[in-house]
Amino acid sequence: MLLNRLSPRVSFGRMSRDMDRLFEEVFGASRTPYSRPAAFPALNVWEDGDAFIVEAEVPGLTLDNLGVEVLGNELTISGERKDAPNEVTTVHRRERNSGTFQRTLTLPTEINAEAVEADLKNGILTIRLPKAETAKVRRIEVKPHE
Amino acid sequence: MVNSAIQKNENTTCTPVKTEQSVTWRPPVDVIETKDEVLLIADLPGATAESLDIQIENGLLTIEARVEPRRENAPAYLLREHGATKFARSFNLGDGVNTNAISAEIRDGKLTLHLPKAEAAKPRRIDVKSA
Numbered sequence: 001m002l003l004n005r006l007s008p009r010v011s012f013g014r015m016s017r018d019m020d021r022l023f024e025e026v027f028g029a030s031r032t033p034y035s036r037p038a039a040f041p042a043l044n045v046w047e048d049g050d051a052f053i054v055e056a057e058v059p060g061l062t063l064d065n066l067g068v069e070v071l072g073n074e075l076t077i078s079g080e081r082k083d084a085p086n087e088v089t090t091v092h093r094r095e096r097n098s099g100t101f102q103r104t105l106t107l108p109t110e111i112n113a114e115a116v117e118a119d120l121k122n123g124i125l126t127i128r129l130p131k132a133e134t135a136k137v138r139r140i141e142v143k144p145h146e
Numbered sequence: 147m148v149n150s151a152i153q154k155n156e157n158t159t160c161t162p163v164k165t166e167q168s169v170t171w172r173p174p175v176d177v178i179e180t181k182d183e184v185l186l187i188a189d190l191p192g193a194t195a196e197s198l199d200i201q202i203e204n205g206l207l208t209i210e211a212r213v214e215p216r217r218e219n220a221p222a223y224l225l226r227e228h229g230a231t232k233f234a235r236s237f238n239l240g241d242g243v244n245t246n247a248i249s250a251e252i253r254d255g256k257l258t259l260h261l262p263k264a265e266a267a268k269p270r271r272i273d274v275k276s277a
Binding site: 039043058061090097105123 | 174176178179180181184190216221223225229255256
């Protein structure tokens with residue numbers, strides 16, 4: 001389960017007056033909306049011919065703390081995100097998710113698990129999931145009647 | 147007043163702002179204070195040191211990162227939960243931060259900003275002498 005740590009409301013409740021002076025967010029006229037996805041990690045998924053591509057945002061994660069598993073037509077991404085700076089005296093904001101997470105995605109067809117490839121770069125995990133042979137589109141030759 | 151304004155914004159439903167070419171997202175941050183510094187950690191997936199622009203002007207800290215599109219043509223998505231072309235967020239720094247000594251590093255799409263406290267803002271131990 002993903003631990004959504006303190007909600008913004010709770011952490012703001014803890015913010016001291018001193019911190020208001022030390023560090024305060026600015027909202028200008030062109031402020032942008034808050035971008036917290038419903039589940040971690042946020043995913044983009046699309047079909048590329050004989051494969052599905054899954055692009056997951058996993059900032060701060062490395063190969064050591066990420067797991068990718070495929071079973072049938074299900075993809076599971078799991079891992080743990082830890083940030084433990086030393087000698088923390090006060091936590092002013094905690095908007096980033098931390099702790100262990102697991103997200104399972106059901107794809108439209110069976111996957112050839114042997115041929116799955118994953119690549120991690122700059123906090124983006126890209127997984128290429130080729131469809132199983134049985135799931136590929138087959139063209140049926142129609143012969144003209146002689 | 148300031149706090150209530152922030153809260154109101156924080157609880158707004160998340161929807162990307164769509165302009166003609168770009169989608170700007172406000173990245174989640176952690177702000178953690180230690181004895182000597184304030185750490186700002188931001189999730190900027192896809193951003194690199196080259197794509198980051200961090201500026202401080204009159205106590206205003208602005209973090210911006212452009213993320214290059216990873217595909218030329220947008221595919222037909224089965225699921226679409228991200229797609230920022232730019233991350234942006236601003237903070238006012240108080241006098242307690244030594245703005246001349248701020249440093250930053252980005253690794254695996256995670257930005258860490260070190261904001262050292264000014265001497266005056268550091269906790270001080272008062273020695274008590276026995277009479």
